[in-house]
Amino acid sequence: MKAAVLGPDGLTIETVPDPTPLPDQLVLHTSCAGTCGSDLNAGLFLPHGSVLGHEFSGHIVHVGRDAGSHWRAGQLVTALPALGCGRCAACAGNDPVHCASVRYVGLDAPGGFAEYVAVGGREARLLPDGVNAELGALVEPPAIGLHQLNSAGPVEGKLVVVIGCGPIGLAAVLWAKVFGARAVVASDPVASRRAAAVRAGAELAIDPGADDLATVLRDRFSARADIVVECAGDLIPEAIRIVRRGGTVVVAAMSKRPVGFETKFAHMREVAMVFPSWYHGDEWTTTIDALASGLIEPQWMISHRVGLHDFPQAYADLKQPTDQSKVMIDFTIA
Ligand SMILES: [Zn+2]
Numbered sequence: 291m292k293a294a295v296l297g298p299d300g301l302t303i304e305t306v307p308d309p310t311p312l313p314d315q316l317v318l319h320t321s322c323a324g325t326c327g328s329d330l331n332a333g334l335f336l337p338h339g340s341v342l343g344h345e346f347s348g349h350i351v352h353v354g355r356d357a358g359s360h361w362r363a364g365q366l367v368t369a370l371p372a373l374g375c376g377r378c379a380a381c382a383g384n385d386p387v388h389c390a391s392v393r394y395v396g397l398d399a400p401g402g403f404a405e406y407v408a409v410g411g412r413e414a415r416l417l418p419d420g421v422n423a424e425l426g427a428l429v430e431p432p433a434i435g436l437h438q439l440n441s442a443g444p445v446e447g448k449l450v451v452v453i454g455c456g457p458i459g460l461a462a463v464l465w466a467k468v469f470g471a472r473a474v475v476a477s478d479p480v481a482s483r484r485a486a487a488v489r490a491g492a493e494l495a496i497d498p499g500a501d502d503l504a505t506v507l508r509d510r511f512s513a514r515a516d517i518v519v520e521c522a523g524d525l526i527p528e529a530i531r532i533v534r535r536g537g538t539v540v541v542a543a544m545s546k547r548p549v550g551f552e553t554k555f556a557h558m559r560e561v562a563m564v565f566p567s568w569y570h571g572d573e574w575t576t577t578i579d580a581l582a583s584g585l586i587e588p589q590w591m592i593s594h595r596v597g598l599h600d601f602p603q604a605y606a607d608l609k610q611p612t613d614q615s616k617v618m619i620d621f622t623i624a
């Protein structure tokens with residue numbers, strides 16, 4: 291099969307062996323595969339020869355002996371990008387990404403930037419009517435956003451601030467609106483991302499270089515934030531500064547370097563901080579249901595659609611400052 295393979299100069303299209311599935315796995319003929327910020331980071335530390343891609347959909351072409359009797363060739367599915375052991379408490383609880391012996395599809399197992407990909411029968415999810423292949427490859431970012439907000443407790447009636455409006459920040463905005471937040475205020479220095487946050491439902495999107503969040507919250511809402519979702523990676527001190535007493539800071543983004551802050555204000559305000567990671571299997575099901583019913587409509591996050599052969603250039607372009615946000619490989623494009 292053809293795959294976009296990681297090498298010293300980025301990705302190249304190569305012919306590689308087809309997947310060799312285990313008995314509890316399915317093989318998909320990939321339909322769509324999306325890029326994620328983590329794909330760019332993973333390209334820096336994964337060995338050459340790796341095949342990335344953990345946001346994808348495809349039709350089943352092979353059902354392993356122990357993959358589940360409900361699976362049939364031809365079904366259109368997506369899958370959590372995890373291969374759990376199937377025996378531990380995490381796997382039994384539908385939480386395979388936190389399985390102690392998990393392997394991640396697109397990291398330590400070959401991913402979806404290829405014509406075929408092997409996924410776990412337990413981790414696969416059937417795409418219902420209303421969720422096409424492209425939407426199926428878009429489940430992961432909103433599932434992460436859902437997990438971030440679920441970690442903050444009830445959202446209804448709350449004033450939510452989202453710092454950083456990449457795909458995860460935008461997903462947090464989408465779900466905060468679904469959950470009935472009183473208002474959502476987004477903050478990002480990039481104008482196109484602020485526009486995207488408003489499109490996702492934010493009442494207000496501010497430029498932190500021009501406006502002070504705490505001042506805006508006071509003037510517009512006479513309040514501090516109930517919940518701050520920090521999706522920028524190094525703005526925990528800012529999140530603590532703008533949250534109310536007893537409020538919650540969700541640290542969504544992993545910082546690339548140590549983040550130092552005085553704990554004084556966090557103590558004075560008795561701030562709760564949570565550090566969620568990944569998502570639960572149930573959150574994938576909830577996200578797919580929300581896509582099927584039109585409760586969330588994230589297709590507009592896709593900025594570019596390319597065929598597999600043009601993908602290495604699009605991947606290289608993502609490393610430069612760019613107007614691309616989510617690049618989607620559509621395997622039907624030659
Ligand atoms: Zn992702």
Ligand SMILES: [Zn+2]
Nearest residue numbers: 375378381389
């Ligand atoms: Zn397990």
